[in-house]
Amino acid sequence: MQEFSLGTRIFFGEGALERLRRVEDKRVLIVTDKFMNQMGVPQRVAAFLTNCAVSVFDGVVPDPPVEVVTAGVEAFRDCGAQIVIAVGGGSTIDAAKAIREVAKQVLDADTDKMECFAIPTTSGTGSEVTDYAVITNREQGLKYPLHSKALRPMVAILDPELTVSAPPSVTADTGMDVLTHALEAYVSTGYNDFSDAMCEKAVSLVFRFLPLAVADGNDLLAREKMHNASCMAGLAFNSAGLGVNHGLAHAIGGKLHIAHGRINAILLPKVLAYNADLTTVHKGEYCIAARKYQRMAKVLDLPAPNVRLGVTNLIHEVEKLNRKIGIPATLKAQGVDLARVKELKEGLVAAALADATTATNPRSVEAAHVEKILTEIMG
Numbered sequence: 001m002q003e004f005s006l007g008t009r010i011f012f013g014e015g016a017l018e019r020l021r022r023v024e025d026k027r028v029l030i031v032t033d034k035f036m037n038q039m040g041v042p043q044r045v046a047a048f049l050t051n052c053a054v055s056v057f058d059g060v061v062p063d064p065p066v067e068v069v070t071a072g073v074e075a076f077r078d079c080g081a082q083i084v085i086a087v088g089g090g091s092t093i094d095a096a097k098a099i100r101e102v103a104k105q106v107l108d109a110d111t112d113k114m115e116c117f118a119i120p121t122t123s124g125t126g127s128e129v130t131d132y133a134v135i136t137n138r139e140q141g142l143k144y145p146l147h148s149k150a151l152r153p154m155v156a157i158l159d160p161e162l163t164v165s166a167p168p169s170v171t172a173d174t175g176m177d178v179l180t181h182a183l184e185a186y187v188s189t190g191y192n193d194f195s196d197a198m199c200e201k202a203v204s205l206v207f208r209f210l211p212l213a214v215a216d217g218n219d220l221l222a223r224e225k226m227h228n229a230s231c232m233a234g235l236a237f238n239s240a241g242l243g244v245n246h247g248l249a250h251a252i253g254g255k256l257h258i259a260h261g262r263i264n265a266i267l268l269p270k271v272l273a274y275n276a277d278l279t280t281v282h283k284g285e286y287c288i289a290a291r292k293y294q295r296m297a298k299v300l301d302l303p304a305p306n307v308r309l310g311v312t313n314l315i316h317e318v319e320k321l322n323r324k325i326g327i328p329a330t331l332k333a334q335g336v337d338l339a340r341v342k343e344l345k346e347g348l349v350a351a352a353l354a355d356a357t358t359a360t361n362p363r364s365v366e367a368a369h370v371e372k373i374l375t376e377i378m379g
Contacts, residue, residue, distance in 0.1 A: 001322060004194035004239045007149070008129045010120075010231060012158035013224060019157055020048035020085075020117070027053045029081035031072060031096035032088045033060040036121065039165060045087050045119060055079035057070055057099075060088060063136040063143065063253070063260075064095040072099035077107055085117040086153070087162075089174070090125025090260070093118045094133035097151040101133075104150075111150075118153035121162045122227035123213075124174025124261055126181060126234015128156035136254060143250040145356050152238075158231060160223035168214045172325040174260035176208040178202060179318070180245055180264040181233035186296060187275060187289040188360040190240040198236035200299050204228035207300055207321065214325045240359030241264050244352060245271040251351035256336055265327045266334065269315050270376045275363050276311045289362040330379025338378055348374060 011019040028049060030042045037058040046054045057075035059068055062354075076084070076099055086096030096118070104111040118128035127133070135148045166174070185191065188198040205225045212222035242368040248271075249263045256263075285291070286307045294310030297303075302317060304310030319329070328334045331341060341348075349370045352358060358365055 002034070002190070002192050002239075004192060006235070007152050008154060008156050008316040008348050010129065010156045012231070014160060014220065016157045016159040017048050017119075018047065019155065020045065021050060023052060023083060023115075025052065026082045027080050028055070028083045028085060029076055029079055030054060031060060031084060031086045031099060031259060032056065032058050032059045032092055032348045034082060034087050037094070041049055041121065042087055042097040045085065053079070055081070060092045060095045060293065062091050063134070064091050064306050065138045066281070069098045069102055069135060072096070073102050073106060073184045076100075076103045076109070083115050083117070085119065087102045087119045087121065089120065090127045090177075093120060093125065093153070094125040095134040097127070097153070098135055098146065100326070101146075101150055115155065116153050117157060118157045119157045119159070119162065120227070120230070122166050122170060122174045123163055123223070123230040124177040124238070126178070126230050127232055128153055128158070129234045130238040132238070134250070137325070145250065147356065156231065158224075158227040159300055160227050161221050163223045163227060164217050164220070166217065168217065169326065171214050171217065171226075172210070172327055173259045173265070174230070175206060175213065175261070175266035175325070176322070176327060177261035178226065178230045178233045178320075179210075180249075180261075180268050181237045181242065181323040182206070182229075183268065183272065183296070184242040184245050185233065185237040185240040187292050187362045188237075188243055190360050191292075191360060192240060195236040195240040198232040198298040200296065202229040202233040204295060204299055205232075206277065207317070210321070222298065242357040243271070243275070243361035244358045244365050244373070245360030246372065247355035247361070247365075248348070248352040248373065250355050250357070254351070255348060256331075262327060262334070266329065266331065266377050267320075267327065269375065270373050272311070272315050274320065274369065275361070277363055278311060279307055283372065287363070315339045331377055332379030341374070341378055345371065345374060351364065
């Protein structure tokens, strides 16, 4: 038996922040980062609340560590929060999820019935609708994916106007995270008809609108479509799972401090080729992942009269998109010290294999396979 649930109410499009006007007479904790606070975004959000006492915790940093969660719980306690609103990118939403869950455990707060909002300001993680949060252990340089239905926000507000301040590089990186989510969930061992529908729509939106959003950050239509694609990809992988692309990205990102979406994008063509496994034919057929990649190529109107050509063209299209939006093809081109990668290789491989997201990869993964993928992206 499988499950596909829409536990989050989603408000989207221009003017979506109007939903907040229904929040009245509450003690509200807005979780954000210092940049968003300096830009006045939490204050803009708070203006929609009615007669609420608003406190702002702006201590979130990229790849939020345990220490940020601890500080956030203290802010939660100090203001006696009745509602938590996350305003920011994936790191902020992940931190807010963890803060709310730890507050339940440490402060005995009744967060199960507490209304919580996720308001993303980037289009990438889909964290506003998932049961996942990624927290970093800085001492060990590891990222830990947390998974619990209790982490899922009750309300997601997708207002494209909040994303226009994201610079082109951030738009590109987060957009490729969306594409990776969708392509991994599409072939994961947990895929289903519902997740497939979300994946196909999300992928088609990314290829059409991500270049436009990168080229012109004020293009509200492109921003809205990328916001929607991000949310749909999040719904898909929340149901179906991900794969070794994210497993290895978590490992590399934790140690080498490369933006999550960017390392996903660098890995993606190599992982697509690995999962398709075009060198193997069983009983006259390629594997399910290869056949599904062919189907996705057809969704994108790419030439795909057979599996091999469909897979090849899909991979080429991903590589072409990376080049178009300025994402390098290798770690060397990214400016990474390759000697450092070689030094860390054994640990990176072990971390990728142990990562929870790798478990649903469509093709079984062993250390030699991960090491080969890592070598291929080094350049």
